[in-house]
Amino acid sequence: MVSVKNITKVFKLSKKQMKKDNTRTSTKVAVKNLSFQAHPGEIFGLLGPNGAGKTTTLRCISTLIKPTEGHVEVMGFDNQQASSEVRSRIAFLTNELKLDEHFTASDTIQYFGELHNMSQEEIHQRRDELFDYFKISEFKNRKIAEFSTGMKQKLSIAVSLIHDPEVVIFDEPTNGLDIITARAVTDYLKELRTQGKVVIVSTHIMNVASKLCDKIGIILDGEMVLTGTLSEILEETKTDELEDAFFKLYAGKEGYHG
Amino acid sequence: MDKRLLTVIKKELKRIFTDRRLIFTTMILPAVSIFVMYSLMGNMIDTRTSDVEAYVGNMIVVNAPESFLNYAEEAAFTNVIHIKTGSASEINGYKDEIINGDLELLMIFDENFDSKVENYEQPNIQRYYNDVEDYSYEARYKIDNFLTTYEENLLGERIGSLSAVNVFDLNRGVEMDALKDNQKAAGKGLSILFPMLIAIFLFSGAMSVGPDMIAGEKERGTMATLLVTPVKRETLAMGKVIALAVVAVVSSLSSFIGIIASMPSAGSMFAEDGVNMAALQFGVKEYAYLALIMVTLVSLYVSVVCMVSIMSKSIKEANTYMAPIYMLVMVSGFTTMFADGSVPIYRMLIPVYGSVIALKNLFAFELTTKMVLYTCGSSIFFAALMVYGIKILFNNEKVMFSK
Numbered sequence: 165m166v167s168v169k170n171i172t173k174v175f176k177l178s179k180k181q182m183k184k185d186n187t188r189t190s191t192k193v194a195v196k197n198l199s200f201q202a203h204p205g206e207i208f209g210l211l212g213p214n215g216a217g218k219t220t221t222l223r224c225i226s227t228l229i230k231p232t233e234g235h236v237e238v239m240g241f242d243n244q245q246a247s248s249e250v251r252s253r254i255a256f257l258t259n260e261l262k263l264d265e266h267f268t269a270s271d272t273i274q275y276f277g278e279l280h281n282m283s284q285e286e287i288h289q290r291r292d293e294l295f296d297y298f299k300i301s302e303f304k305n306r307k308i309a310e311f312s313t314g315m316k317q318k319l320s321i322a323v324s325l326i327h328d329p330e331v332v333i334f335d336e337p338t339n340g341l342d343i344i345t346a347r348a349v350t351d352y353l354k355e356l357r358t359q360g361k362v363v364i365v366s367t368h369i370m371n372v373a374s375k376l377c378d379k380i381g382i383i384l385d386g387e388m389v390l391t392g393t394l395s396e397i398l399e400e401t402k403t404d405e406l407e408d409a410f411f412k413l414y415a416g417k418e419g420y421h422g
Numbered sequence: 423m424d425k426r427l428l429t430v431i432k433k434e435l436k437r438i439f440t441d442r443r444l445i446f447t448t449m450i451l452p453a454v455s456i457f458v459m460y461s462l463m464g465n466m467i468d469t470r471t472s473d474v475e476a477y478v479g480n481m482i483v484v485n486a487p488e489s490f491l492n493y494a495e496e497a498a499f500t501n502v503i504h505i506k507t508g509s510a511s512e513i514n515g516y517k518d519e520i521i522n523g524d525l526e527l528l529m530i531f532d533e534n535f536d537s538k539v540e541n542y543e544q545p546n547i548q549r550y551y552n553d554v555e556d557y558s559y560e561a562r563y564k565i566d567n568f569l570t571t572y573e574e575n576l577l578g579e580r581i582g583s584l585s586a587v588n589v590f591d592l593n594r595g596v597e598m599d600a601l602k603d604n605q606k607a608a609g610k611g612l613s614i615l616f617p618m619l620i621a622i623f624l625f626s627g628a629m630s631v632g633p634d635m636i637a638g639e640k641e642r643g644t645m646a647t648l649l650v651t652p653v654k655r656e657t658l659a660m661g662k663v664i665a666l667a668v669v670a671v672v673s674s675l676s677s678f679i680g681i682i683a684s685m686p687s688a689g690s691m692f693a694e695d696g697v698n699m700a701a702l703q704f705g706v707k708e709y710a711y712l713a714l715i716m717v718t719l720v721s722l723y724v725s726v727v728c729m730v731s732i733m734s735k736s737i738k739e740a741n742t743y744m745a746p747i748y749m750l751v752m753v754s755g756f757t758t759m760f761a762d763g764s765v766p767i768y769r770m771l772i773p774v775y776g777s778v779i780a781l782k783n784l785f786a787f788e789l790t791t792k793m794v795l796y797t798c799g800s801s802i803f804f805a806a807l808m809v810y811g812i813k814i815l816f817n818n819e820k821v822m823f824s825k
Contacts, residue, residue: 176820226650229819252652260643266441278429279651324647 166202166225166331166362171195171234173220173386194220195231196386202362202379204330207353209377210366211410217386218366219258222335225364226256239330239362252280255324258335262316265309269300269319272308273326280327287326294322297352314345321352331362338372350376374406382410384417426653430661431668438631438669448630448673452623456680464684470556479526479561482508482516487535493575499568503527503561520552526561527551539576609785617781618755619681620674621774624716625723625751627673628666632727633740635662641736645822655816659728663809667724674716711784711794718801719777723751725808732815732822750774758782770796773804 173195182190195217202208210218223229225236227247235242241249263272270291277287295301298318300311308316325332337353338346353376356363367373373380374394381391390397390413394406401409438444478501483490486507494500503526508516510530519525530548532538538545549565552558578584593599639645648658704712726747734740754774770776776797783789815821 223646223819223823226646228646228649229823248652248654251650254650256646256650258643258646261647262642263644264437264638264642266437271436275429275433276647276651279426279648279653281426281652 165204165237165239166208166364167235167237168198168200168221168225169235169237170197170199171221171224171231171236172197173217173224173229174232194386195224197234198383198386198388199234200379200381200388200391202331202364204362205357205360206378207357207363207365207376209373209380210364210383211368211370211373211377211380211406212366212383213368213414216383218368218383219335220386221383222256222333222364222366226254226333227251228256252327253329254331254333255327255329256333256335257320257324257337259317259337259339259341261320261324263308263320263323265307268305268307269295269311269322270304272319273323276323277326282327290326290328291322294325297355298322298348314342314348317341317345318348321349329361331364332356334363334365336367337365338367338369370405370407370410380406382413384414387417389413389417424654424657427657427661427664430653430658431665434635434662434665435668438665444631448627448669449676452627452673453676453680453683456619456623456677457684460681460684474556474560477557477560478502478504479557479564480504480506481527481529481561481565482506482525483529483531484508484510484513484516485531485533485535486529487531489536489539489576489579490531490572493572494568497568497571502564502568517550520550520555520558523552523555523558526555526558527565529565539580603787606787609787613782613785614759616681616785617778618752618759619677620716620781621719621755621778622752623677624670624674624720625727625748627677628670628720628723628727629744629748630673631669632666632724633731633734633737633744635666636728636731637734637737637740640734640822649822656813659732659812659816660809663724663728663812666728667720670720670724671717674720708784708787708789711789712781714794714798715777715780715784718798718805719774721805722773722777722801722808725805725812728812729808729815732812754778764788767792767796771800773800776800 172193175192175194177185177187177190177192181192182188185192198217198221200208210221212218220229224231225238225243227243227250230244235244237243238250239253241253243250267275273291273294274287277290282290291304292301295304298321300315300318300322303311303315308319311319332353334353337349341349350372353363353365357378365372365377377394379391379393380397382389382397390400390409392400397406397409398404401412403409403412438448481503483505484507486505491505491507494505499505508528513528513530516525516528520528528548528550530550532545532547535545535547547569549562549569551562553562574587575584578587581587636645639648649655727744730743730747731740734743751774755778758775758778765779770779770793780789780793780797783793
């Protein structure tokens with residue numbers, strides 16, 4: 165289980181950033197007192213517009229950054245006190261990931277497998293499983309430069325999952341993908357749910373959130389404004405569709421401009 | 423030692439050593455370009471010098487006295503410079519010819535030069551040449567030497583005996599008057615250019631691949647994937663620093679091979695006349711010092727390159743920051759180029775500059791163990807300081823994830 169308890173993340177702004185954001189305050193609260201829980205065999209979706217704090221939240225969970233306040237526990241380990249234990253149990257993938265195109269698919273997965281302290285046998289077995297699933301086995305010895313965008317994204321997922329983690333965190337997993345690759349990715353996320361993994365995704369696409377996620381947390385201006393299943397959210401907001409629910413919450417958030 | 427440190431080093435080295443483009447630009451091109459560049463320069467300088475020395479220039483002599491023309495004929499000076507007599511009314515035209523490079527020399531004797539000499543009236547000779555034209559400049563040396571002997575000849579005639587003019591001989595029977603340690607002399611030539619070249623090539627080796635190793639990972643987004651592996655951030659940082667150091671050393675070795683290979687033809691650029699470059703023989707101690715200075719300098723460079731790379735968001739940004747640092751390294755090299763190697767010992771503590779001075783002293787066979795300790799100690803200290811900074815930066819989320 166992933167348990168996020170009252171995390172707040174405050175960034176210090178440089179003068180350049182202050183000018184860019186047109187603000188006089190030297191700090192920016194990216195995430196404010198945010199809490200939620202994600203359980204094994206469940207896909208939890210963080211839904212919010214750009215700049216709402218989704219990526220910051222995922223980075224806090226992944227140990228990449230430390231929350232200013234609050235705690236995160238991953239499979240029973242505090243991600244401040246036992247960050248190494250946490251990192252060995254999670255996969256973090258961002259759609260911005262561009263693997264080094266000079267290497268072959270096998271080289272790349274081998275490297276990340278070794279960094280996860282896996283034996284050669286474990287790496288090869290896991291590599292074959294993932295490559296078979298994503299249908300990239302026949303290209304395993306080709307350089308990534310020769311891969312299509314879809315194949316690169318599939319390989320990125322395979323690389324991040326080489327160590328068979330218990331928790332999978334995807335930041336905007338379908339962003340910028342063509343419809344076929346996006347479908348392959350969402351199918352795999354469902355497969356991971358079936359395997360009993362904790363899956364946390366961030367998205368700003370209503371369709372992805374409503375069709376894929378078992379639970380949805382709506383983030384606006386760094387705050388979790390509502391959490392629940394799709395039906396719970398619709399019931400709470402008295403709407404028929406997630407998009408309507410989202411905009412109702414958005415309109416109700418005074419002074420919020422996304 | 424964490425075996426994953428080796429994994430990181432292996433991966434970074436594989437990245438470089440399996441990329442034909444990078445191998446060519448960082449390991450082959452420096453050697454080839456240095457060899458071609460210095461060999462060509464050396465050969466061209468040799469050819470030019472020989473050509474200038476062999477060239478028979480043209481000289482116009484106005485109011486040419488009999489004694490001068492006769493003595494030039496007698497001393498076979500007409501084989502060295504063609505002498506033509508000219509008219510006083512054309513002097514300005516002759517000067518223009520010299521300026522245009524069509525004529526090498528103009529000599530204007532006083533009218534009735536010979537009779538003035540006879541009457542002790544101390545006549546004048548005006549000699550004009552063009553100091554930006556090599557042929558004219560060389561002709562000036564030849565005519566000045568000739569005029570000295572011509573004057574002695576006139577003096578001999580005045581006294582009645584040429585031998586009476588010679589009071590003493592200089593170095594009669596002496597075959598080699600310049601006493602020197604050939605090894606030091608050869609090294610002194612090298613110490614002008616080599617230390618600067620080594621300092622610059624070592625940095626360019628590290629600079630050529632450093633930005634991709636860290637800033638490239640940040641730009642590609644693979645840094646986040648690396649940082650969520652259980653590997654300690656210090657291990658990742660050190661793996662990259664060590665791999666970059668290996669590449670920088672290999673790249674500098676390539677440059678060094680290029681320098682050594684170009685030595686026979688480039689010798690004329692480096693060495694003074696009569697110095698045999700083959701006399702330069704390094705012993706084990708010199709090679710050990712050379713390796714120590716180079717390795718510590720590389721560690722300093724690598725830590726600087728890594729530091730800049732880590733603070734940059736993209737390869738492009740890293741290369742932009744790298745340019746002024748490269749300029750600083752070049753300036754450090756240039757300032758030592760014609761400096762005397764005997765600087766106050768505390769200056770050996772100045773990073774880069776101290777190392778270049780130490781290399782200068784090494785080639786001049788004047789390097790002491792104290793100097794090595796000072797400069798290498800300083801490089802290691804600053805490199806360690808920066809590696810510590812790199813480790814801190816690897817844990818700085820603002821630096822690692824800023825956009």
